[in-house]
Amino acid sequence: MLESSRIQGKRMLKLRITISVLVLSCCYFVYIVEAQVTAPSEVNALIAMKRKLVDPMKHLANWEKGDPCTSNWTGVLCNETVGTEGYLHVHEIQLLNMNLSGSIAPAVGQLSQLQILDFMWNELTGSIPKEIGSIASLKLLLLNGNKLSGSLPDELGSLSNLNRFQVDENQISGPIPKSFASLSSLRHLHLNNNTISGQIPAELSNVSTLLHLLLDNNNLFGYLPPEFSLLPNLRILQLDNNNFKGREIPASYGNFFRLAKLSLRNCSLEGLIPDLSQIPNLSFLDLSHNQLTGPIPSNKLSDNITTINLSNNLLNGSIPASFSDLPFLQRLSLENNSLTGSVPANIWQNMTFASSEILVIDLQDNSFSDVVGDLNPPENVTLRLGGNPVCSKGGMTNISRFCGNEDGDNGTLGNSANSTSCPTQACPTDNFFEYVPSSPVPCFCASPLRIGYRLKSPSFSYFPPYELPFEVYLTGSLNMELYQLHIDSYAWEEGPRMRMYLKLFPVVNGSQTFNASEVRRIRGIFTSWRFPGTDLYGPYELLNFTLLGPYSTMIFPDQKVHISKGILVAIVLISVVCVVAISAVVTLLIARRKTRYQPSLSRNKLSSKVSMKLEGVKSFTFREMAVATDNFNELAKVGQGGYGKVYKGNLYDNTVVAIKRAEEGSLQGQKEFLTEIKMLSRLHHRNLVSLVGYCDEEGEQMLVYEFMPNGTLRDWLSGKTKEYLNFSMRMRIALGSAKGILYLHTEANPPVFHRDIKASNILLDSKLTAKVADFGLSRLAPVLDDEGTVPHHVSTIVKGTPGYLDPEYFLTHKLTDKSDVYSLGVVFLELLTGMQPISHGKNLVREVNMAHQAGMIFSIIDSRMGSYPSECVERFVALALMCCYDNPEKRPSMLDVVRELESILKMMPDADAILSETASIYSGKSLPSSSSHVSLDPYVSSSVSGSDLISGVVPTVTPR
Incomplete structure (x- = not known):
């Protein structure tokens, strides 16, 4: 028995030794393979680069150990497959904010397949190596926030794939090379905050892909190239604080097609302000601190305008009447000019304000003698009249409170923590865990990722109205839930730029931390500039992505490497032995994982604790x-x-x-x-x-x-009420519903897609005024991207009510404003027929289409609505069917729908009474003009025929 035990013990010992040898052999073999993966020339280049850098924090301590692509060299990312020559290649150098000094070695040019070179926010000195110009594959060259000097190398003009060149906030001097006109893929050129001098090359107008041109805070002189107006995709032109003394703003600048921001502050410009009214998307205009003369152009600027700053010039004349009809205006600065006449109070009287919106009107130090209108602006409006004759004029009541020279604060927000009372000891006591402020489950404790982020050139002056849209934009780009993002603080900086600190939290009821792959994914989106571009927020820069607490030990990158088949087979064979040796341990771990406690959700845990x-x-x-x-x-x-x-x-x-x-x-x-x-x-x-x-x-x-005492439209159409709706009432309801949705699509900022328009979500008050309800499925509309296109849809899982669902949305998951148009078209058909969208297997859109094609439309009209003018009904049917086209591009916009409904109502005998009750209150303004408006009257339109209205049969949407 004893001998048997000894033999058994020896066998176990031999087995352990054998397993250990196999495991060590496996590890050694893998090590040998890894040591020979990256192209030798690129390994030498990286080593040469390290020797030129000073690394006091030892971030690059693992460089020169093992292989760059397989040993997790800090900041080195490689492609995942071996090239034809048998090596991996370095694709990215990501050394953001690592406290590095020294210089960039010319050997960087040997990284022949490099796509991203990121040295942002370090202390690098010396010049930019001309050898970078030989890296044909380079897409992002990010050197901003260092102490680089010297001139910009001409050789950089050879980078035909370069998308983004950021060298701002350095000490670069000399001229802008004309060779930059050959950067045929360049979208972002950020050279601001240097000492660059000379004439701006007119040749840059050949870079047709250019979106953002930031040259402010340099020593540029000469003239403003008029050819810039030919740039088809330019969104931001920012040239502040240069010296174009004696030069004028080219009249051609009024021809920009996509420009959102024009900033020429403090450039010593002279002459007249050109007419900029034809720039359709202009949001931000700053021509302040120049020597511009003459009157302010009277033509109306874009409805998108948020900021007009013409202060500190030599302007004369009066305030244009067109300034009284700018719905999103946040700041009007006309101080320190020679303007005369009266101040029109309708600048603020014509505007409606949400609680998060403000308007600052600074008219100080001019020659205004009077205020026309009610001098009683709402709390949202700040009016400054100091230094004008009106402040010393007798007989005007309450004028003194507008005659000081105090400056408002548009600036700093500190978001408070969750107001929910949570146990103080439940969260770990160190500084890296905290309660998730907007968690839908109360008192969820997690460790956030902390990110420094800055908007480099936003097209607004006041952030609160755009805070929620920004959160939706950011979380949508990161594929995260809205509550996972918390804006910890933000503040305006000189520029103006806006710095903010973000916290990203893990999903509730999961782990309290992100896993390494998720951190890597999030970081990759920020560092690779994969956020969709927006005119409103402009370009951004990542200031820091600091890994603290549970994330501090994460090493990046953690890469998958694909090597040759022969080596892969050998590794697999040896790995099988390793797997067998540790299978028992793995089995145990799996068993433990299966027994992990899964908490159930209680009603209390579902409370969202809205902390706002x-x-x-x-x-x-x-x-x-x-x-x-x-x-x-x-x-x-x-x-x-x-x-x-x-x-x-x-x-x-x-x-x-x-x-x-x-x-x-x-x-x-x-x-x-x-x-x-x-x-x-x-x-x-x-x-x-x-x-x-x-x-x-x-x-x-x-x-x-x-409370809506008259219930839902569905109640009235289904006969639940004792009374019935006549045709006039139904048209009023149709128009009121359309106006509510028009507001969502065009005046809400940003626009909103309702996603669940239906008769039961249209409520009726005591006067049968229609009110759209239930925004639980609504989504904010997207904003402009950086590719020169307008993303008019939101990609999302399909939600809504069968029968009302846009077939295109149902098939493609692309939600657009035309999806709401389709749903409203179905409601119109309900108003006409009294039927439900889907009943006994019949689809209402299909049934009406077939009746219309057969000339039998009046046979399915709801008999309960009494008499009606047949021509009005026919036009209403045509409109409803046009809204229900299966091709979204053929559907009208909500503005066109409202106009057609009003046109139909004007044809009715009691038109005046109906229209007076449904008078447009489009935020106190008339309906905006539409350059793309098409008449919806099938009897008079030459562009829309009667057959167009009924072509095709809309497919049935089967209830899910």
Whole structure:
């Protein structure tokens, strides 16, 4: 027995030794393979580069150890497959913000397949090596934020694949090489904040791909190249703080096709301001601190304009009347000129303000003698009149409060932590874990990624109205949920630029940290500039991507390497032995993983704890909701949907409200709850239902709306009500609904796609005014990208209601404004017929199409609406069917829909009465013009024929 045990022990020992030898052999073999992977010339180049760098933090300590592509050399990323010559190649050098000094070695030119060279935010000195010009594959050359000097090498003009060249915030001198005109793929040229001198080469106008040209804060002189107006995709032209003394702004600058920002501040420019009214997307205009003369051009600037700064010039004349109709204006600076006449109060009277919006009007130190209109601007408006005769004029009441010279603050935000009361000891006590501020599950503790981020040239002056759209833009680009992003703080800097600090949190109820692959993915998006470009936010720069706490030990990159088949087979064979040796351990780990505790969600955990204070939106307690509904008595219930039940409630001040209460365990409702609060808090229109408040406690989620005593349009069309809607009433409802959606598509900033337009989401007040409701599925529209195209869709999973779903959206998952047009077209067909979109297997769009083609349209008109003018009905049918085209491009815009409805109403006998009740309140302004407007009258239009209106049969959308 004892001998047997000894033998068994020896066998076990031999087995262990054998396994150990095999494992060591495997590791050694892999090491030998790895040591010979990267192209030798590139290994030598990297070693030469390291020797030219000073690395006090020892970030590059692992360089020269092992192989660059397989040993995780800091900041070195390689391609994943071996080339034809049998080697891997370096594709990226990512050495952002590593406190490096020294210089860039000319050997960098040996990295023949390099695509990204990133040395941003270090302390590098010396000149830019001309050898970089030989790297034909280079796409991103990022050297900004160093101390580089010397001139820009002519050789860089050979980089035909270069997309982005950033050398701003250095000490570069000399002229801009004319060879840069050969950078045929260049989109971003950032040379600002250097000492570059000389004439701006007119040859740069040959770079047709150019989007952003930032040359501000240099020593440039000469003239402004008029040829720049020929650049077809230019979005930002920023030349501030140069010296073009005695030169004028070329008149051709009024011909820019896509320009969003023109900034020529403090350039010693003279002459007249050219007419810039034909630039369709101009958002930001700064011509301040020059010597411009003459009057301000009277033609109206783009509706997109947020900032007009003409201060500190020699301008005369009066304020143009066109300044009174700029819906998104945030700042009008005309101070320190010689302007005369009266100040028109309708600059602010014609505007409507959401709680997050402001308007600063600075008219100091001119010769204004009067104010025409009501001198009582709302709280959102800051008016400065100091230094004008009007301030010393008697008889004007309340004028003194506008005559000081104080300056407002448009600037710094510190987002507060979650207001939810969470246990202080539940989160780890170190500084790298915290409660997720906007978590849909309360008191979720996690460690965020901390990111420094700066908007280099935004096209706005005040951030709060764009904060939520920016969060949606950023999280959408990162494929993350909205609550995962927290803007910790932001502040305006000289430029103007906006620095912000972001925190990105893991998904709730998962791990408290991101795993390495997710960190790598997020970092890659930031460092490779894969965010879609926007005119509004302009170019950005990554200031830091600091890995702290649980992320501090992560090494990047962690790469997959594909090597030759023979070596791969050998590695696989040896790896099989290694796998067998450790299979028991793996099995144990899997068993433990399977037994991991999976927490269940309770109603309390579903509470989102909305940590935001919204003006005009009240936070109610659960007790207040219970009292208002008599403890949610069934007698108070007025409806029910997928989200939950709806109750009629009476608040303590006798206000009658509708209270929508989420069903227990409704994860979908939880997301819609947050979406609807954030959407409705910033949307204000008479044809949109108003959000009174919300309740988010006791594990409950409730939304409180204004009460609509006449219920839903679906109720009226289904016969649940005792009365019926005549044709005039239906047209009023159609027009009111269309105006509400038009507001979402064109005046909401940014625009909104509703995504669930249907008859049950159109509510009717006591006067049967239509109000669009239920924004739980809504999505913000996308913004312009950097490729010179307009991304008019949002890619998203299909949501909505069968029968109302846009077939194109259903098939492609591309949501557009035309998806809402389709859904509204179905509602129009319901108004005409009284039928439901899908009933007994029949699709309403198909049925009406067939009746229209057969000339039998009047046979399916709802008989309950009484008499009607046949010509009006025919035009309404034509409009509805056009809205329901299966090809989105053939559908009208919402502006065209509203215009056609108003045109139909004018044909009716009681047109004046109807139109007076549905008078346009498009934010106090008339409907905007549309350069692409097409008449929708099939009887008079030469561009839209009657057969076009009914071509094709819209496919049935099967309920899911």
